[in-house]
Amino acid sequence: MESLISIGRLLCRVGDAEESEGVLRDALAVAEDMKSRPLIYEACEALAHSCELRGMNKEGLRYYKRFHSLKEEVFNEESTQKTRNLQMLYKVEQARQESEIYRLRTVELSAANQEILRQQHVLSQQTEELHAQNLALQEVVRDKNQLIAIVAHDLKNPLSGIVLTTSNLQRNHLRMNSVEITSQLDIIERTSKRMKVIIHKLLDLHAIESNRMNLNLECLNLCESVQQVVERYHPRALEKGMALHVDVEAALMPVQADENALQQIIENLLSNAMKFSPAGTNVTLRCKRDAEAMLLEICDEGPGIDDTDRVKLFEKFAKISNRPTGGEESTGLGLSIVQQLCNAMGMTIEQRNLPERGSLFSVRCIAC
Numbered sequence: 046m047e048s049l050i051s052i053g054r055l056l057c058r059v060g061d062a063e064e065s066e067g068v069l070r071d072a073l074a075v076a077e078d079m080k081s082r083p084l085i086y087e088a089c090e091a092l093a094h095s096c097e098l099r100g101m102n103k104e105g106l107r108y109y110k111r112f113h114s115l116k117e118e119v120f121n122e123e124s125t126q127k128t129r130n131l132q133m134l135y136k137v138e139q140a141r142q143e144s145e146i147y148r149l150r151t152v153e154l155s156a157a158n159q160e161i162l163r164q165q166h167v168l169s170q171q172t173e174e175l176h177a178q179n180l181a182l183q184e185v186v187r188d189k190n191q192l193i194a195i196v197a198h199d200l201k202n203p204l205s206g207i208v209l210t211t212s213n214l215q216r217n218h219l220r221m222n223s224v225e226i227t228s229q230l231d232i233i234e235r236t237s238k239r240m241k242v243i244i245h246k247l248l249d250l251h252a253i254e255s256n257r258m259n260l261n262l263e264c265l266n267l268c269e270s271v272q273q274v275v276e277r278y279h280p281r282a283l284e285k286g287m288a289l290h291v292d293v294e295a296a297l298m299p300v301q302a303d304e305n306a307l308q309q310i311i312e313n314l315l316s317n318a319m320k321f322s323p324a325g326t327n328v329t330l331r332c333k334r335d336a337e338a339m340l341l342e343i344c345d346e347g348p349g350i351d352d353t354d355r356v357k358l359f360e361k362f363a364k365i366s367n368r369p370t371g372g373e374e375s376t377g378l379g380l381s382i383v384q385q386l387c388n389a390m391g392m393t394i395e396q397r398n399l400p401e402r403g404s405l406f407s408v409r410c411i412a413c
Contacts (some may be wrong), residue, residue, distance in 0.1 A: 049075065054091050066095045086115035203236045210236075260303040260389055264413035267300045267307075267339055268293045268332045274311040275330060278319070285370075286324035289315075292331040300339045300410035306386045311341070313379040314406050318345035320369045322403075341408040349398035358396060359384040 049072035056065035069092045076084035089112035096105030210232050218226060268291075275289050282289045300307075311330070318328045326346035333340050347367070350358065354365035361381045387394045393409045 054094075063099065066092065066099070069095060082115050082119050086112045086119065089115065203240045206236050207233055260306055262301050262303055262390065264299040265302050265304055265307060267302075267341060267410060268297060270304070270307050271311055271330050271332060271341070274308055274315060278312075278315055282319060282328070285319060287319060287322060288327045290327060290329040292329055292333075294331075294333040297332060297334055298339055298412040301413050302390050302392075302410060306390060310383050310386050310392075310408060311343075313383045314343045314408075317379055318343050318347070318404070318406075321345070321367050322347040323370045326403075335409070337412055339410040339412050341410060343406045344399065344403060346403040349402065349404045350396060355396065359394075 049068055054065070054069075056068060069088055073085065073088035073092065076088050089108045093105045093108035093112060096102070096108060210229050214221075214226065214229050221229075271291060275291055279289060315328065315330065322328060322345045328346075329342075329344045331340075331342040331344065333342070347370075350365060350367070354367070358365065359380050361378065384394055386392075387408060391411050394406065396404060396406050399405055
């Protein structure tokens with residue numbers, strides 16, 4: 046619209062008043078359709094000038110009158126609007142000053158409230174810390190009580206057996222032959238070893254939980270670690286009439302682990318599999334590649350683990366309903382130690398029952 050008026054004025058300026066009038070009349074019609082009084086009076090002013098150049102004074106006068114009339118209306122409206130705007134600005138400023146006075150009056154109270162809130166926050170933090178410390182202390186007390194109960198239960202009988210066997214030797218060694226004496230000493234040795242295992246497991250668990258077990262992660266050959274553990278456990282397997290198998294896939298990768306911790310994981314899982322499997326069965330240790338990880342699987346042919354026991358399988362001091370098949374003792378610590386060692390080295394462990402029979406423990410190791 047403004048472009049049409051500008052073009053009309055330009056045509057008028059270059060002397061083409063007739064063409065200018067046609068363009069300006071179009072502009073006026075558009076302005077009237079838009080009901081824009083500022084544009085209407087601009088178009089009327091331009092038309093008055095165009096008519097004057099063409100000697101059409103009467104028509105030019107008519108446009109001039111309309112121009113002045115509309116200009117005065119627009120000016121009055123603008124003046125009224127400016128007056129309203131000034132009144133509004135005055136009210137806004139007055140409200141701002143009142144707000145500032147209110148703000149200044151409440152600064153002291155706000156500061157006091159902030160200090161109260163700060164003190165409440167500090168008190169809340171101290172309360173939460175105290176609550177957390179109490180919970181941790183309760184957990185420690187529960188663990189210690191449970192530990193004392195385990196020690197009292199699991200070490201009492203072996204100690205009583207050692208005392209009884211030793212007393213028997215002291216009283217009757219002169220009447221015993223060498224075979225009988227050796228048998229009594231074997232009982233003492235086996236019982237002492239069982240007590241040693243219990244104590245070592247308790248010490249290992251305490252070292253892990255107190256972050257005193259320093260792990261040295263390096264690239265290790267998983268299969269070599271498995272073979273070393275199997276060699277150590279082979280005599281025990283023969284005693285129980287069991288067969289140990291190692292199944293190794295080709296193209297294996299080294300794993301990131303601490304050597305002692307890795308062998309401790311393998312030992313606990315293998316010992317657990319042998320403990321709950323009957324004589325004449327097989328235990329298989331399998332090393333295989335799974336995408337960018339390595340899997341260690343220990344499969345046995347025992348009774349498997351039911352859903353109730355699986356929930357507490359990796360808890361401390363948890364004992365499942367299955368009973369050792371060779372009279373072995375169970376502390377309920379082995380699998381808890383395994384899981385915590387796995388967590389410390391970024392490994393994961395899970396258990397599932399096999400379709401035929403038996404249980405499978407799977408450890409996912411990080412490949413180097």
